[in-house]
Amino acid sequence: MFVSLFCTLKRVSGEVKKWRPAGADRGFTFLKYNLTIAYHRTNLLAHYSRWSANPNGGELESLGYKEGFRVDVDVPETTWAEAMPFHDILIFNTGHWWWAPSKFDPVRSPMLxxxxxxxxxxxxxPHVGLDLVLKYMIQYVEKETKQSSIKFxxxxxxxxFEGGDWDHGGSCPRLSPLSTEQVDELFAINKNGTNVETRLVNQHLHKxxxxxxxxxxxxxxxxEFRADAHPSSAGGKKHDDCMHWCLPGVTDTWNDIFATLLGEIESSRPSS
Structure with missing residues (x-):
């Protein structure tokens, strides 16, 4: 979404300063309009790090845990924590990593x-941890942002992915959008398929x-309909890329929706 937004804005103004505002992973200022956009990378929103058992023991050690990932549910990731006063409009997201056994193996490297x-x-x-992280991060953002900021x-x-996850031979060979029936087959929660986290995470977000x-x-x-819009085997990876999106493509539509919502919000605000 960020790359799509940058490309769209650059068509309007090519006078751009590249920098990393407020600790961002990347950022750009469109000098003619004094408009800055920035991308702050975070996987869980909350701070997390490797955890290893203390030789002197502890509560987790007494339960048999030897290693894993420590997730501080009430501590925002440093990549974005200090950026709240800088931005006027913010867009958050999290989800994929919460249902990622290849990242957080429930036995070998669990979330703690x-x-x-x-x-x-x-x-x-993990799903209970996600609820706690969302609660604390929402509170933090609402406390630390400008009163006039718009938060999405x-x-x-x-x-x-069909036929398995990314590390188990999954692929996305479709050449046309899915039908409604195919979407339900691929994403329905009661099917508990490879891509089930999409709707599961959304349930937690809405709550x-x-x-x-x-x-x-x-x-x-x-x-969900656009199974044909991923890089697939053309993504330059050892496995099919059925998560990221081709450009131009789906994320351009996301930005169209974002721009429409932003316009509606701005027009409904009382004039200063």
Missing amino acids: FFERGQPMVPPLP FRTQSPRH ALKGSEFHILDVTHLS
Whole structure:
């Protein structure tokens, strides 16, 4: 979405300064309009790091844990934590990594959640940890951003792996969009298929965002049809890329929706 937005804006103004504002992974200022866009990479929103058992023991050690990933549910990732006062419009998202056994193996390298610096015992399953992280991060953002800021949370970007996950021979060979029936087959929660996290995460997002200051940028369902819009075997990887999107393509539509929502929000605000 960020790359699509940059390409769109660059067609309007080519006078661009490249830099990394407020700790961003990448950023650009369009000098003619004094407009800055920035991308802050974060996998879980919350801070996480490798955890190893203490030789002197502890609560997790007593339960047999030897290693894993420590996830501090109430501590935002440093890549974006200090950026809140800088931005006027913010778009958040998280999801894929929460249902990623290749990243957080539930046996070999589980997520181990900490709150106020202490391990949460008994250990929580990832979906409960996600709920806590969303609660704390929403509170943090609403506290640290400008009162006039506009906050969005983008729903899940669907993957389209068929025949297995990315590391188990999954592919996305489709050459045309899916039918409604095919979408339901691929993403229905009761099917518990490879791509089930798309709708599972959205359930958690909608629940957490209810009553918050966030606007929901819903891109999921329209994107579920576009199994034909991924790089697939042309992505230059050892496996099919059925998660990222080709450009131009689906993410351009996301930005069209974003621009429309932003215009509606701005027009509904009282004039200063």
